Amino acid sequence: MGKIYQTDGATRRVTHPLFLSIALVFSCFTSGVYAVDDNIHPEVASKKKRVLVAKSQTGMVITANDYATQAASDTILKGGSAVDAAIAAQLVLGLVEPQSSGIGGGGFLLHYDSKKKQLKHFNGRETAPMAVNEDHFMVAKNKAYPFFDALVGGYAVGTPGLVAMMYNAHKQYGKLPWASLFEPAILLASNGFIISNRLHDSLKALAKSPKGVSNKALAALYFQTNGEPKPVGSILRNPQLANTYSEIANKGPKAFYQGTIGQDIVQAVKNDSNKKGLLNKKDLIRYQSLIETPLCKNIGNFKFCGSPPPSSGPFTVTQMVELLAKTPELKGLAYDSPGFYHRFIEAAKLSFADRNTYIADPRFTKNPTKALLSPGYTEKRAKLIPLLKASDELSVAGDIDEVDYLQVKSPNQPSTTHLSIVDKEGNIVSMTTSIEHAFGSRIQVRGFLLNNQLTDFSFTPINKNNEKIANRIEPGKMPRSSMSPMIIFNEKDQPILVIGSPGGAWIIPYVAKTITQHLYLGASLEDAIESPHIANTNRLHATIEDDAPDSLKKTLEMLGHEFKQRPLTSGIHAIKIHNGFYTGVADSRREGTAKGL
Numbered sequence: 394m395g396k397i398y399q400t401d402g403a404t405r406r407v408t409h410p411l412f413l414s415i416a417l418v419f420s421c422f423t424s425g426v427y428a429v430d431d432n433i434h435p436e437v438a439s440k441k442k443r444v445l446v447a448k449s450q451t452g453m454v455i456t457a458n459d460y461a462t463q464a465a466s467d468t469i470l471k472g473g474s475a476v477d478a479a480i481a482a483q484l485v486l487g488l489v490e491p492q493s494s495g496i497g498g499g500g501f502l503l504h505y506d507s508k509k510k511q512l513k514h515f516n517g518r519e520t521a522p523m524a525v526n527e528d529h530f531m532v533a534k535n536k537a538y539p540f541f542d543a544l545v546g547g548y549a550v551g552t553p554g555l556v557a558m559m560y561n562a563h564k565q566y567g568k569l570p571w572a573s574l575f576e577p578a579i580l581l582a583s584n585g586f587i588i589s590n591r592l593h594d595s596l597k598a599l600a601k602s603p604k605g606v607s608n609k610a611l612a613a614l615y616f617q618t619n620g621e622p623k624p625v626g627s628i629l630r631n632p633q634l635a636n637t638y639s640e641i642a643n644k645g646p647k648a649f650y651q652g653t654i655g656q657d658i659v660q661a662v663k664n665d666s667n668k669k670g671l672l673n674k675k676d677l678i679r680y681q682s683l684i685e686t687p688l689c690k691n692i693g694n695f696k697f698c699g700s701p702p703p704s705s706g707p708f709t710v711t712q713m714v715e716l717l718a719k720t721p722e723l724k725g726l727a728y729d730s731p732g733f734y735h736r737f738i739e740a741a742k743l744s745f746a747d748r749n750t751y752i753a754d755p756r757f758t759k760n761p762t763k764a765l766l767s768p769g770y771t772e773k774r775a776k777l778i779p780l781l782k783a784s785d786e787l788s789v790a791g792d793i794d795e796v797d798y799l800q801v802k803s804p805n806q807p808s809t810t811h812l813s814i815v816d817k818e819g820n821i822v823s824m825t826t827s828i829e830h831a832f833g834s835r836i837q838v839r840g841f842l843l844n845n846q847l848t849d850f851s852f853t854p855i856n857k858n859n860e861k862i863a864n865r866i867e868p869g870k871m872p873r874s875s876m877s878p879m880i881i882f883n884e885k886d887q888p889i890l891v892i893g894s895p896g897g898a899w900i901i902p903y904v905a906k907t908i909t910q911h912l913y914l915g916a917s918l919e920d921a922i923e924s925p926h927i928a929n930t931n932r933l934h935a936t937i938e939d940d941a942p943d944s945l946k947k948t949l950e951m952l953g954h955e956f957k958q959r960p961l962t963s964g965i966h967a968i969k970i971h972n973g974f975y976t977g978v979a980d981s982r983r984e985g986t987a988k989g990l
């Protein structure tokens with residue numbers, strides 16, 4: 394019973410007494426738990442490490458890889474701000490964790506200015522090329538592209554937004570010179586870094602996945618001549634990326650959007666041998682990273698803030714937590730009890746129904762987030778959560794008078810990276826970035842990979858009733874995201890939690906579960922992150938983390954839940970702020986590290 398984490402020699406066991414007793418009561422009931430998984434899983438699970446916890450009174454850095462954590466902490470120690478540190482770390486992540494993010498992709502950066510007590514959102518989401526039409530992902534009437542046909546090659550490459558976003562954030566909140574932020578990554582790309590288990594496993598999975606590795610530059614950089622990925626522990630140099638970074642360091646984003654780097658991106662997309670794309674020079678020139686007001690919502694004594702649409706993440710997280718908070722006597726439940734997990738699945742079904750229907754790029758479609766988070770609406774929806782057994786029907790989206798479009802399904806796959814940083818002055822960055830699928834479109838240009846973010850659009854533009862789908866592809870539009878960089882405040886408007894995760898649409902349940910368990914059910918941040926994940930994205934079955942205790946699985950089955958089991962590889966990097974202390978936690982499911990400053 395309980396969860397065992399194998400680490401380098403050490404074994405850690407977390408026992409849940411409640412599971413023990415419930416298991417005893419229900420141990421006579423067993424029935425089939427689905428072991429087969431029909432989801433595509435683009436990023437592999439890697440061996441769990443120890444959950445890492447760091448404490449400090451003067452600053453905190455958590456990123457998905459220790460090289461990046463080091464670059465961020467060095468940057469702050471040199472006098473840099475949280476934004477400086479985030480940029481330095483991101484550039485290193487693009488090198489050492491190339492499967493997840495990089496300058497060929499996009500992201501969202503939420504910034505808290507501790508002096509002005511002001512929050513700003515920097516939006517670097519990719520945009521669809523101006524040459525697309527609504528049927529971009531349709532092979533024929535009523536027939537969408539198979540996922541991998543759309544993903545591999547130029548067809549799903551959106552205009553990358555990361556460089557423009559980092560530059561905007563730096564202009565407002567940078568303290569060190571822009572070029573200096575590239576130094577750690579350039580040095581590491583030139584001298585080499587050690588290939589980690591996770592990168593190696595991801596390369597292995599890439600080689601075996603549909604369409605494999607056909608891009609020559611990608612194969613040459615990461616694979617040996619016998620076709621095997623370069624081994625764990627070997628040194629990898631990426632001099633092309635070092636040159637690309639030097640150019641952007643010296644000339645700024647112009648080198649990327651208007652210079653030869655952009656030209657090379659367009660050529661690679663247009664001439665890809667798998668599938669040519671429509672991105673052209675003008676798409677790059679017209680790209681604008683947006684500076685926005687974050688989505689914020691008061692719930693009881695807390696204020697939840699995060700990326701606004703086109704991310705569906707913080708909206709859905711907030712609505713889920715609100716629905717749960719409105720169920721009777723939530724606080725009487727243990728954070729790891731089947732009773733909590735049951736309510737969590739039901740809240741997810743309801744919130745994902747709204748999210749799937751209503752959320753898309755707000756420049757193209759009205760997002761009724763205010764109505765969907767209003768007290769009257771959430772009160773009504775919370776009452777739909779059955780307390781003692783699973784609902785036997787799929788929830789449908791609530792009726793919102795202002796809008797009238799329907800259900801959307803767009804695949805949204807787990808790669809991506811999240812970092813959380815607090816600098817010495819208390820400024821905060823919560824940033825999630827992505828190239829979408831592991832290794833993105835698999836097109837490598839000048840040492841970095843291009844995204845396949847356009848597959849986050851609904852492939853079909855209309856639903857069964859011939860109504861337009863909110864998240865359909867349109868020229869210049871940003872695809873809906875699930876990325877959820879968030880900061881939560883207390884009743885005095887002080888930040889108390891910085892959080893986010895990779896994981897595709899599952900980001901939402903990862904973050905919502907952690908927040909609920911930690912802020913409402915008394916779990917430590919570490920226990921909340923490490924307790925089993927469970928998700929439902931408005932499907933008939935839920936998905937449960939494969940190593941969740943049997944007692945939990947059996948009890949949920951008794952309540953009528955059906956689920957599939959698989960690794961749920963979150964990478965939650967969160968900072969708790971309490972009484973002047975920072976506690977940073979790096980999820981055991983990936984390779985992230987936390988460092989107090």
Ligand code: GLU
Pocket residue numbers: 805806807808809810827828829830846849873874875876894895896897898900
């Ligand atoms: N493309 C996804 C999104 O924007 C992120 C994918 C991931 O987390 O792996 O929501």
